[in-house]
Amino acid sequence: MIEPEPIVGRYLTVPVDGRDYRLYFEEAGRGCPLVCLHTAGAHSGQFRHLMCDETVTDRFRVIAFDMPWHGKSLPPAGWQDEEYRLTGRFYIDIIMTFIEALGLERPVVMGCSMGGRVVIRLARVCGDRLGGVIGLEGTDTPEPWYDSSWTGHPQFDTGEFCSALVSGLCAPHSPDEFRWETLWHYHQGAGGVFRGDMHFFRTADSEFVGDSGAIDTAACPVWLMTGEYDYSCTPEATLRTAARIPGAGTVIMERLGHFPMSENPAQFRGYLLPVLERLLEGRGT
């Protein structure tokens, strides 16, 4: 016998805007709900290490779902007749619908990259229903580091290209095994999905600068954590975002890049555990 990992995967169908979305999610642990949002073009597998970390799962119910079109979640019926384009409104709706469908009480929501950006918006518009947000590699404004015309290049719709594009965002110190596993998630993406996520991530649809200052961090604590090797969401951009959010906490993480939870989980946990501790203290449990 070989003991299986504690992670359990399930499916759930939720309605958003009159359409059904069959979502795959996986979870482990018990306690304060911690909902994890993956990066653009990837899937919930990025959080598998966190779900196998007993220091976390002893006190947190760690839950990650694949966004529609990603991983093992399905696109909606009729997908073949449309172009996938993620919008900020849909992104927030699907996250909050998922949270309500599972009956989660004031969950902490932690997202990375595009997930790190949307949690800043979540804190602003749904903060009263959350126990806090953690933006990994997250800022409140798009800062493109390649020309927008690239998204129209035929290669942009291939997993091989997406993997190569993001490969430099990992820190050189990250173990080869986990760096390449992180890139494999991009190899797995269906054509057009990463590009569809960029509709949210690279446009005014995720421009929250004008509103970030109104976040009530007493009601919904905000933590921004960024790897020093991330040149998509840079440490400087993170600090600028944090300066706009009164009371936001910031952690710049050494020897980490854009995918801290999957590229170097051992290095990441050293930074994450104290933040989770602070969130639990604030929760009064």
Place this chain on the structure above:
Amino acid sequence: MNDVAQVLAGLGSRVGSRPGLVHAGRRASFTFLLEIGERPFLVELDRGRVAAVEEGPFVMRSWSFALRASAGTWQKFACRYPEPGFHDIFAMNRFGHCRIEGDIDVLLAHLGHVKAVLSCLRDDAS
């Protein structure tokens, strides 16, 4: 820390010793310019392998795309653990350490292989 121009001369054998890398780049046949300060080098790829590395000067020779950076920048790039901003050509471009010019479509079409070939410049890749 290695001398990048010197390593570049032996890039063909470094790449050729990694059959998986060559296989992954089997559709890559083109020539790109790598400029180390004032010194231009043409790197010719043939079905993933480095067929030739030639140092200029060149008189109106053609190439697909160019990667231009100072000797110091390439030196930092070639470290086993480069400092932030020098660990990837797009990072170097974003922070103004490197210019990427020419036929970007070729670079995008073979991005993974180009990055893999350049990673062979690193200290640990010999």
